[in-house]
Structure formats: structure tokens, C-alpha cells
Amino acid sequence: MARRSALRRTYPLTILCAALALAASGCSGDDPSGSEVGPTSAGTEGEPISIGLVTDLSGRFVSFGKDIEAATNLAVERINADGGVNGSMLELVVEDTGGEPEQAVTAVRDLAEDGVFAISGPLSSGEAETVYAQAAQVMVPIMSGTANKDGITELGEGWTFLNQATNTALYTEALPAWMEEYGVSTAALVYDAEEPVSAGAAMGAIPAVAADVGLEIVNADSPITFTRGQTDFATTVQVIGETDADGLIIMSAPTEAGLIAAELARQGETRPIIGHPSQGSQSFFEGGGQEITDWMLPLIFDRDSTEPEVQEFVSAMNEVIAAPPLVAESANYYDSIFMLAEVMRDADINGSTPVEEARETIRAGLLDLSDFPGVTGTISFAGNAEATKTIHLVVVQNGEPTPL
Amino acid sequence: MTQVLLNGVLLGATYALLAVGYTLVFGVMRLLTLAHGQIFMAAGVVSLVITGPGTPFWVAGVCAVAIGAGLSVLTDLLCFRPVGYHRPIPAAVATIGFGLVIHNVIVQLYGSNAVGAPFEVPRADFTVNGVLVSVVQLVSLLITAVVMVATHLFVNRTKWGVAMRAFSEDPEAVAVLGVPTRWLSALTLGIAGALAGLASFLVILRVTSVSPSSGLEIGLIGLAIMTIGGLGSLPGAMAAGIALGVLESVADYRGFGFQAAVPWLLLVVVLLVRPRGLLGARTS
Amino acid sequence: MALLEIDDLCVRYGHVSAVEGVSLTVERGSAVAILGRNGAGKSSLLNTIAGLVRASSGSVRWDGADITRLATAKRARRGVSLVPEGKRIFPALTVAENLRLGGFHVDRSLLPSAVGRIHALFPILAERSSQPAGQLSGGQQQMLAIGRALMAEPTLLLLDEPSTGLAPKIATEVYERLAELRTTGLTLVVVEQQIDRALTLADDVIVLNLGRTVLTERSAALSRDDARIRAAYIGAEATT
């Protein structure tokens, strides 16, 4: 008994000093928080321009979040390397939300309080919807490079942008190409009923676009669904087998996509499939993706494109991130920073511009930005808060994404 | 339809393996090990990460079992022993903390995306009058059955097994007979952890990957099955596991909108009918 | 040198002192009975010897070595076996399994002979060997509890009220077995409510009242009607 009581006496002490240390960090929370990436080149006199990045470094999307932070830092360093914007250096303030909408709300409000000129992020659609609904109150331009739910920017009443192709934009281009490539006229719809992005695409964009392009969804009234976290898809794939349609539309996150792909291969399913851009990740290619052929994905960034600046960007990223190759969406965040820089250069914004004025000018500048040459192809808002993006169609053949 | 039932039994077998772990620990020590789901996940992820591409697949299996057992024994050393075996609630909360540590260390080290199996899983399937059966599934069903029988024999035949069952009824009387109860708790958790590691490996054999975020969900389903089967009853856990597997497969097949809630609906129905679970011993 | 020496032992549960300043020595091969009415601290003393209860002060020495702080399981390994109050057999386990636990440290090859020895002592256990212990009668359960404690061939057997809850005939039979065991050199310490049984079995007697030693005496010099015993049992003035 003696050992434990000694243990018990010492533990409260260790807890106490840990708490005191954190108290210091807690109170200091109100001055510019988050880890600053300061200006690298010496001696420029102007106040720094601070830009906020809302990402996930500890939650469900940490693999996406880390690559996004790396790409954003890379862009900031490169801009600062050749003189920054109008003489002021860019300063990136990173907030980690752990993929939780509540934390994203807190992050955006803190960044607004700290006087950032614009916010890049948040990462997931769930967080983006919550944050965009706050935009009108905090009045800061917010641009996500990953959320792709349709109509999400309307929540922000002019303060919110999307440097990512929405589901409708993606499938308006992808569905006809898929139908033509494989001679598909009827399709079966399969999606993850628990995962908001997949459910949103499957119930919103897909049926709408399918009607426009004349694709008949055979099971529109009773789609085949499964739930996030499910590990056994034998029965789901069996139901798919029993549905007669030329092709399959499968909306899900990468993990579930891999599991279904493995099961489809096992049950000898050979019909062409079209999936969701979020499935285009390494874990899908290396996992279930190995065993399937003809799984088309509409992506917004082509890692293997022969464009020199794309190759340069990919190689620069591979040196920085922990587990290359990089996540496709991180390219959007790289372009977002350059777009913000160009808008600020055109409007002569620098570190000493008053915050409200800078935010208002950036908002207007972004809205009429068009034909911006990014690593993800030409991007233009041209009056619409949801950017038109170049869409690269790839077909996954045994784990290899080959351009169409 | 037989295909659906077969799928259900196979899924149920994996659930049962996990639930047996919980039941063993609760049956013997009247304590909840809420880190069990995270241990299941961690055993799978780490076993895939440390086995290189060339190694045969069973090596990963051995690693998974070893890691599962190791982490589970750690639960005894870090949570149950310091807090005290006579304080079930704080001990359970301590395992929640330990589960958080395991989950987030794995996420920080290996990311949040699913980890693919580096080895080639032998894919030999055959159809028997229309029903598609995969060798991997048959082998895993066989392993599960063998392990279930082995656990049953161990608990009922060996001296350590007898000591475990006695411990659940009267821990002091067991100590008075000279049985080293410290080792008893470590052994119980070790076996439970090994079973979780094995279950994780069998799932990997079928789906060739494991996702770091699956720990909490799988853990809760295991807990639900233990409760449905009746606390501390091994046969109850096995039966409830298989039953839930079949029910979920049928629900999938019928396109039942509430798939995610199947385990919970089954649990509520059973508790309304029998507040002690199917085969729960009358303990008061 | 005595087998068991207890020196000025005190046991407190929170504010209640169950045992205060008790000293006792037990010679090898002898039998001591602990008497006293309900709540006199008899069980607390016995459980402290077995290690189930922690002594607040004083010492317990076994064969010269101090075992006051030693854990129960280790004391059992050194030959101290307790038949706890209320028998505390494992009802869901079979008779054979209960015995198997008693002989946990007996290696496999010697098991059959150990079990044989117990079956000879208590034949009923052989008949009911594969039955769950819970289905045995009170007396049979008591014999099982004693048999279980004897599996590890202890040097000292502690018994806590072995006759409570048994019909007189059965209790007598149990005490005859205990007398038989004494011939094999086994040392006994028995806590007993019924004075006559204790006097017939034990060489020495210690009487407790409210945790304190009231009387230590050779059993031969005592009888049921002895004034000192009655005083300890019914309280001072009731004997007028």
C-alpha cells in the first residue's frame, strides 16, 4: 500500500506544474496565436501581411492537413523569397481544428480577432459549412481548397470562396466523358449514408447532372447505401451485382472506396465505375485500388502532368512532406496563396493597409479574378464565388491513375 | 440468400473474437477495458507498418497478436493496478485515457488514412452451387472456431483457467489459496489482447487494409455484443457476435436505412426483454 | 522455537479497533482454540494471521521470520492455509476444480496422490467430484473447504467457525476428522463459537472480548460452566 500512496502524493504535484505551464500559454492565447512562419529575407521595413490557415493536424484528416500546411508554407516562402507583396512580407498563422466544426468556428473567430487579411481553409465540408455560416459576422474573406459541397458559398453572403471544383462542376464534365468512354447509358448509385460529402454528392449533384446529360440512374428511388466505418462489404457488393446497369457510381471516402474495390474484384465485378475526387489518395491506390480496373476519378490536380512548373512543385513538396506522394488538394492551397498575393499586388495592399479595407478589397479582387495560371491549371472566379477549375480525368488501372 | 447468411456468419465471427476479449476481462475481473477497440486497431496498423513488402503474410499475424497482447497487459499495468481493482468506474475512465493515447499516437505516427497491407493476400475463391466462398474467409472462420474452442478449454480445463473463474466469484478466497493474483490479471488481459490482435489480422486478410479511425467504433460494437450476450458469459458473447453479424448482413441486403443503428437496436430490444442480457448470470 | 508467534497485535478498521494488544504463541503440532462471542475480534485475529487483513501494529512471526507485511498468496506458499468463515468455496466450480485450486502449486505428477489423500479423509468429496460445489449441503461444503486448504499440505491450518451452520451430527464428524489430522503433526488454530467442541479438540484456549485477551489457559483446566468463560460470553452481571 505504501508505494501507491507515495505515488498518489507525487502525481498531484506533476499535474499542478503541467497545469501552471499551460496557464501561461492559455492566457497568452489572445495575442497572435498559432505558430508564425516569419519573413525569411532580412530587412524589409513594412508591417507583415498575416494570412490565416485553418487545417487539421491532429484529427480525422491529419494526412490531408499536414500536406496542405506544407504546400501553403511553400507558397508563402516562395512569395517572401522574391520580395513579398508590395514590400510587405507574408506571415502565415496556422490554426489546428482537429477536423471538428466547433473548433473551426473558434479558429476563424480567433484569426479574425488577430487581424488576418484572409483565411485559407477549412479542410472538410462539415467544417466549411459551419465556418461559412459565420463569415458574414466575422467579415473576413474565407477560401477553402478542399470542400466541394454545392451551394456552400451562399452561406457566406459574399465573403466565402471555393478554390475547388464543386460536385456539379466535376460531374458536368466527368459524367459525359465516362458515358462516352465506356458506352454507358444506365448506372447504379452506391454511396456512404453516414459521410456528408458522399451523401451530398449522391443526393444532390449526381441526380441533377445525370438528368441533364441523359444518364438513367436505375435505383434512384432506393440507392444502395452503406455506413462509414463498415469493414465488410460482401453483402453490399452482392446487391450491386444483382442490380443491372451498364456502370456504377460509387460515392465514398478513400478508406471505404478501397474496401469496396477489393470486394468488387473478389466478386468478379467488371463494369466501369466512376468515383469521387476525395478517393484519389495514396491509401486508395495502394489498398483496394490495386485490384480493380476502370475506376474513373475526376481530379483537380494531375501529379504526373508533364508541365514543368507542376513537376517542380511536386518534387519540392516531396522533399518537405512525410509520406510522398502529396495529397492532390494541397495543390489548391498552394495556388490559393499565390492568387491572394496577386489580388493584393493589383490593389496595392501592404502590411499597413487598415484591416477592414484590406479584407473588403481582397473580397472584391478575388471575385473578378479570371484565368489565373495555377499548378492545378487555369482558375477563374469571374463573378462566381465557386472557381471554375480544370478537371483532369484519370482511370485507375490496378492502382495506377492513368490520364484518360 | 445463403450468401448473405455466410457473409453474416463470417462478419459475426470477427465480432465474436473481439467481444470474447471484453467478456473474459469483465467475467474474471469485473472491470471494463475501454481501450480494447483502440488496441484492436493499433495491433492491425503497427503489424502492417513493421512488416516489409517481402515478408509472408502470417508474420503480420504473429505481430498483431503479440502487439495486441502487449498493449492489453499494459492496460493492466498502467490503468487497473495503479487505480485499484476495487474501483471499476475510475479504472474504466483510466482505460478511456489510455485508449486516447494509443489512438492519437498511431494517428500522429502513421496519419489518418487507411494503411494498406504490404504483402500479397492469397486470393483463391471458389463457388459452391452459386455461393461465392473465399479461402481467406474459410480459413479465418476456421481459426476463429479453433481459437474459441481453445479459449473455452483453457478457461475450463487448465489451472489458470479455473483460477480465473474462481477469481470472478471471490478474489480473496483465491489469494488465500496461494494463487498469484497479480499474474492472473496480466494473463487475462494478455489473452483478451491477443484475441483482439488476431481479430484485427483476420479483418486485414479480408479487406487488405486497416483505418486508424476504426478503433472507437469497433470497440463499441464489441462492448454492445458483450452486453447483449450477457456480462461475463463467453458462450453468450460468441452467440451474440454471430447473431449481430447475420443481422447486419441481412439489414444491408434489405437496404434497411438504419444500418448504423442495428447493433444498438438489437441491444435495446434485448435489454428490454432481459435486463441481464441473453445468458447473463443472475449476479445480485 | 514456536511455529507461530503473535506479539501485541492491533487491527483497526477506520476508527473501530477489532483487535487490541493480542499476543499468542502456537507450538508446532499443537492446536489452539480462539473463543469469544460475536464481535470479539476472533475472525479479525485469524484473518490477520492469514494475511487477508493488514495489522495496524504488532508483529506476526512464522518459523522465526516476520511475515506481518507478507501478501496472503505468499503466506499460503509458506504453509499457512486458511479455511475462511462461511466456507467461501466456489459454488459454480466443481468439487474437483475447487480442490485443483487448493493444490495450485502442487505439480501435475503429484496431484492424483494429493486428491486421493483428501478423498480418503472426506469420502463424500470423491462421490460428488464432478458436481458443482454449490449443490453440496452445508456440511459437505465445509469438508470441501477444509479439503481444499489441505491440498497444498500446509504446516498450519486456520479454521474460522467450522461448525457454524452445520447440524450437530455433521459438526461432530468434522471435528473427528480434525482430531485425526492432528495425528499427522498438522498444527491447528480454530475460531469456534461452541465452547465444548473447542475444548475437546484444542490443547490451549484463548478467549477474546471486545478485541482484548480476557483469558489464556490449557483447555484441560477449563469447562463450559467456568465463571471466567461465562463472563466473557454473557457479560458480567448476568450470571447472578
Place this chain on the structure above:
Amino acid sequence: MSEASFVLLVINVVAAVGMHLVYVTGQLNLGQAGFLAIGAYVTAVTDARLDWPLPLSLLAGAAAAAVVALPVAFGAARLRGVYLIMGTLAVGEIVRVTIGNLESVGDVQGFSGQSGIDPISVYVVAVLILAGALALMTSATGLRMRSVFDDADAASAAGVATRSVRVLAVVMSAAVVGVAGGLVAEWSLFISPRGFGVEQSFEIALYSLVGGVHSLIGALVGAAGITWLLDGLKDIGDLPFIGESVEGLAPWRLVIYGAVVLLLMVARPEGLITRRLALTATRPLRRGRRRWLARADRVQPVPATAAHPASGDAAVVLEVDAVGHAFGGVQALSGVSMTIRAGESIALIGANGAGKSTLVNVVAGLYPAQQGRVRLNGVEITGLPAHRRTRAGVARTFQSVRVFAHLTVEETIRLGHWAGRGRERESVERLLESLGLLGRRDALPSELTLAEQRRLEIGRAIAAAPAVVLLDEPSAGMNDQEREELAELIRSVPRRGTAVVLVDHNLDFAFDIGERVVVLDFGAVIATGSPAAVMANPRVRDAYLGPEAAAHDSPTGDSTGVPEQRPERLDR
């Protein structure tokens, strides 16, 4: 800590206060995410679609959560330990999946359109909830809720209807958690079922379990501490000296959080703020309240000289008529009859296992008599459950002292006092004084000596001014001096107009108090009369020394009067 995180902290505190209301009754409920979701969605829909004013939609959320909680509460009252935990968890998940399937509220994709809430209103709502919870926990209902945590039998013996208290606690807690849900909906302007999953239930549970289940302050400290720790860890890079070097730790904050929870459970299993700590912290508050309360207490003089019935003319208060009871084949009581008159004191003696405790339990209603009838003041009470019997006027104490580990001395007496509503009763202050416990009024039972605990238990029984009080072996485990003080107290009870039935196997103590003696042996009355007459009876002498007659294995076993260390069990 920025304002935005502080608002989140306050909402978490409201949820933690909600859960405290049910945890304080010992029901470990994990269904809170479900009630959070109901509150959030009802508030959001009534605000966005029906345009209700904010306070009304928050109330609607709370009411909806309470209505759903009602059936759950009745179901949960039957469940114990792990079954309760998993049953409530299942309800939470079913609610979340149901909402996920409702097209009308945006199913899995979420719902928005709320008008929003400013931080000040959040703080106002939080303060109101806190004040309400504080008032509740210090009221009689709060005492009854706390008493159910430790020992349901002792609580019902103190006149507490344990089942309805449990149900009430679950419903109230669901309502408060519903309000927290409403605040989340209004603050984040967008809600989706994913936000109300099992992780939320676990986190809210941790607030109380880490903070301390037995005190409202514990829930506050737990919620505020954990939220602030997680927020603080994010900015660990700003720490003055070691900032840069530990900056890399920020993403590892959930690992640190897990480790802290584990360490806290090892260091403080009962939680950071134990009941003891909370009591010391709120002592000044309580002093003020006591002065205010003292005026309101109905103080009436003790009836100086109750008509001490020298002869048998006083009215018969309690009649036990041919009562029989068996435990699995063993006939513990057979045809026991006795009558007790007002203000009389009777000693019920018998050897160990003679059926004394069984008779007390049957008369007090712990379990119903299988044969025979019990009448109080002529009214049949055989079927009445224990708590209704206590309120009717039959109080009892237990063989091993059973007081409430988490109620202070004064609270225990106030609980007993409350059970006697409608009867003229001595004030709590005066009773504490006569029990000699006035100085220990804020102490917890674990800090009292056995004698003090026994006096407290007797005080709790007589506080309700019952017609009869049954004392089950009160002198066990006491030294002579304590025994004399106890005898003095028991003798004073009849003077308060309460008849005493003293059960004991210690003859000199029983004869000292009992004017009349009833002797039980093998569950039957073998002698009644004055102490001297009874001792002269040879059957009594034989039953007592018991060399020949084998004493039956009494369910009570060796009673050292020591309170059993009741280990928390998860399976019952």
C-alpha cells in the same frame, strides 16, 4: 483564451452540469449525445423554420429532450452498472442515426439557418442553469438524489422513493443537456448528426468523472479544465521560455489529454473535487444560508413530559400479527406476534440467527412478510414499501451502520426530517444538539467514530418523529463508555413520543433499556415479560449458551458492527 473558445467552454459547462444531475444519483448514463442532438435540432428548427424567439426555442429543445428522456428513464431505472451504460449509449446512437435519416432536417448533410446567439446571452443562460442546479442540489430533492447514490436500501429506509428520484434525475439532466444542445446549434449556426456521436458522450462524461461526480463544482472544474487544457495545448508554442522547443507538441495534444485523464484517475480516483473539498470550499456560503434558514425552521418545544406509560393503558401503536418468513427453505420467522404501545421501549433478544434482523426487515418493509399482517395505529401496512412505511411512521436503523457516505451529518438529519412531513417534528438544529453532533454538522460519515455514525443513523430515524423506531444491534462494536452514551440517547427517544424496539444479543445492554423483553429463538417468540422474569426462564438460558442446540447459519453472520466496505460493483 479567446472569447470564441470561452463560449465553447461555457456551453460545455452547461452540458456537464446537466450530466451531474444524473451522475450524482449513481446512474452512469452515456446517452447525453442523443439529448444534445434533440435539443440542438428542435431549437434550430423552431428558430429557423418557425421563427420563434430564442428563449422559447431553447425551452422547446429542453422540453423535447425531457419528453424523449421519460421512457428512457423508466427503462434505465431497471438497469444497473454496464447494462445501464450500454443501454443509454444505445439510445444516444439510435437518436443520432434517426436524425441522420430525416430528409426534412437535411439528414446526414446537416441543417443551418439559425439566427445565432451572442456570447452574452450564452453566459446568461449558463448562469440561470447554474443557479437552478445549485438551488436544486441544496434542496431536499438534492439530498434525496444524493442519498440514492450509495445505498438504495438505506435511502428507502430514510423515506426516499428511490425509483422516482432516479427517473426525475434522468429527465432533468436530459432537459439541461437539451439546452446545451440548443446553445451549440445557435452558436455554430450549422449542425449535423456527426457532431453528436459517441465521442461527445464520452467527452461530456469525462467532465464529471474527472472533475468529481459528487459535487456541482466538480462538473464545473472538469468541463472548464478539460476544454481549457485542450485549447491551451494548441497554443503551446506561445509558452514564454520553452515555447519554441515544445511547439511540435501541439498536434500531440490529444495524446497529452489522454495521459492527463489517466494520471488523474490514478491520483484522484474520486475526481478532482471530492465532496469533502466542495464542502470546505462552500463553508462560508453555507453559514450565511444557515442563518437565513434558521428563521424559517418551525421550532416547537419538545413535549416536556410525554405521558410515560407506567401501565399498559397507552394506545397500541404497532401490531405484529402471526408474521412468518422463510429464506429458501429455512423458516426464519414462524408466527411471530407482538404489540408495541406509544412511548414504550421493548428489547427483542435472541441468540445469533434467531431471526431478530429478519423480523426488523419485515416490519420495516425491506421485504414483504410471507405470512401474517403488520398494522400501524390500526392501519394495515403489510403491503406498504419501505419508503412509504417510513413516512407513515415506522423508522429503522441497520445492523451494520448504513449512513450516506456523501451526505454531511446535517444533510442526513435533514433527509430524515423531511420524511416526517406533516408531523410535528423537532427542528434539525435542536436534534443535532441533543445528538451531540452540532459541532460535527459539516462532517462526512467517514470522519466520524463508529459511535457517532450510529448516533447519526438513529438521529436520521427519529428526525421524522416516527411512531416506532426499530434499532438493530446498535451497540455492536462499541466500548463501554460509548455504549453508555448510546443507552442515554435511546432512553431519551420515548420522551419524544416515539416507541423503541431495541434488537440486540447483548443482554446487559438490552435489559438496561427495555422495560419489556421479547425473546426469539429459531424464529419464534419463546418468552416475553420483564428482564428478571425472562432471565429466570430455563429455555432462555439454554437458547443463549447454546452448547447443545446448534445455532442456525444466520444470514447476518459475525457482526462486528463494522460498516461493510461496500465495493462498487459494475455488474449489479
